[in-house]
Amino acid sequence: MNNPFWSPALAELEPYVPGEQPRGNRLIKLNTNENPYPPSTRAMEALADPQLADALRRYPDPESTELCATIAAQEGLAPEQVFVGNGSDEVLAHTFYSFFRRGADEPLLYPEITYSFYPVYCQLYGIPHRSPALREDFSIAVEDYAGPAAGVILPNPNAPTGRYLALEQIERLLELQPERVVAVDEAYIEFGGESAAGLIGRYPNLLVIRTLSKSHALAGLRLGYALGQPHLVEGLQRTKNSFNSYPIDSIAQRMAAAAIADTAWLRDTRERVIATRERVARELEALDFEVVPSMANFLLARPRAIGAESLYLQLRERQILVRYFNKPRLSDYLRISIGTDSEMDALLAACREIQGTADNSQTR
């Protein structure tokens, strides 16, 4: 029942449920795709700026000018092709508001299995949607994204599958919907995929969305951004300046710029994460898991020897947290973030032990 003080329909919202953030540090936390390595020391050094107290006293630069310039330089784009937000979730919310509210006959298109915040934004802003099924192997069939639509949004690599769509397929999507925004949510692109940002000059309908949460080990800083032609960035700015003029605080503007400029850190870290992912994928297969090919910093894997929910619970008892989705097509799988090598060894050892126990109990 609606609370009498609430706006009608507020009670019908089904908010996003983020992965658990347990207090304390005793757990091995492989459930929210955080980077296992500490952020760039250059980012941390930005905190030592003696001007910081005075900067905090004043309002931050509402346009995040230097941060946008840093991102633009990194991407070979102009500053007016960059929009920054308080985490990519805020960038996504403004994207839905700015481009996808088009009425009942034009549903937004996104994959059947994808980031579970997308349907929440649709509810928030009253956007109808249609969700083409994934193929049996969890790949996206781009032909299904034709027809009247408010736009298209998809993560690449997709989450929580980890599957990557090659750039030719992204171009096919852009051509199928030339009059609508196609938003490519590249939260995980740094872990082996090729960004669509290079296509921005050729496609006025392409919006690329990124975050520092995974690639730059700064989930706690809340910094996301969008790349696109200036007319799309202007659309996002109109919404942002009608919602919150100063979304990025003075510390986040400085730390994010320093982190993005530290390209050596990114290169080293991504290589370590990728190497660990590939090793763990092989070892999980050796433990009789089906492992979905991943270009992200997580693996979606189906244990054949034990139920996924049971394995999730038993890992939890052993202080290892992974993500279990009690949803169609996913309920036999676990999503496992890539941690350090020693964290992953602990995970593999626990799986081995649990499956050994499970086998024993079956044969008893």
Added chain:
Amino acid sequence: MNNPFWSPALAELEPYVPGEQPRGNRLIKLNTNENPYPPSTRAMEALADPQLADALRRYPDPESTELCATIAAQEGLAPEQVFVGNGSDEVLAHTFYSFFRRGADEPLLYPEITYSFYPVYCQLYGIPHRSPALREDFSIAVEDYAGPAAGVILPNPNAPTGRYLALEQIERLLELQPERVVAVDEAYIEFGGESAAGLIGRYPNLLVIRTLSKSHALAGLRLGYALGQPHLVEGLQRTKNSFNSYPIDSIAQRMAAAAIADTAWLRDTRERVIATRERVARELEALDFEVVPSMANFLLARPRAIGAESLYLQLRERQILVRYFNKPRLSDYLRISIGTDSEMDALLAACREIQGTADNSQTR
């Protein structure tokens, strides 16, 4: 003309225009009501936490548990009576969405002259509104806020007038609209007014909104909060969790909690600001200004000897920035933030000099 990729009506939004944030430090900046004193050293010390890099690697606490507990303890409320956001602007946006979207027959009520972001939120969410006039002396006539309405919102003290509404008048508003949310935006309450927070237990429709931007000299940190009965906080949380699960970064959560706990800093600083305000008000009157009685950290003042816009421009030439609003009823006034005593002395000297010149030119 609408951009073909934009949602319909995006082009009709008239975004908020924040006060200018000039780069560099040569100006005396009295235009955006920042606190002239540096923030609490306890807040700055939170940056030295050796756990910070690891905290930043992970997602922040989505519920800002410790920060909410600190605010609640300070206010004598329960943590479930506290909602935090990325600046009070974000809290306001969620307030408009959560409580004020009620259709064409129930306009939101707010004063004719008030925070100029309110009409922008109304446009963003399609909320009709009605704006009762202020009295000749800029005071709010609460009897005008009766009748069918989506709710009421007003700053207390009001901005940019600085006028304060006594708590009996706030109670009258709460009783005039017992079935609708009455939001009291207390961005400036620490500079001499009495908060309505003490009324929360008796009024299920009262929402009090605050910010650390002015009172705590942390405009650059972006931290605002709302206080109200748990059912109102839950309404805001539903919206927040449908928009951005993690709006407050790990640094802001720590610094804000430390700043709020430093009550000695707040007591000292507010007293200095109030003393300077009262002195400057008297000196401006001696310079033939009409000064609106203020309980905020700014003064709205009308120079009788010179046009307000002309004075604004001439102050600017002298590297002193105040706020001029080219709007009905305000175009003869300047809004002057309270800076340090020496900044205000520079302002007064400049006014004296400019008016002297103006007088000379009239008599020549």
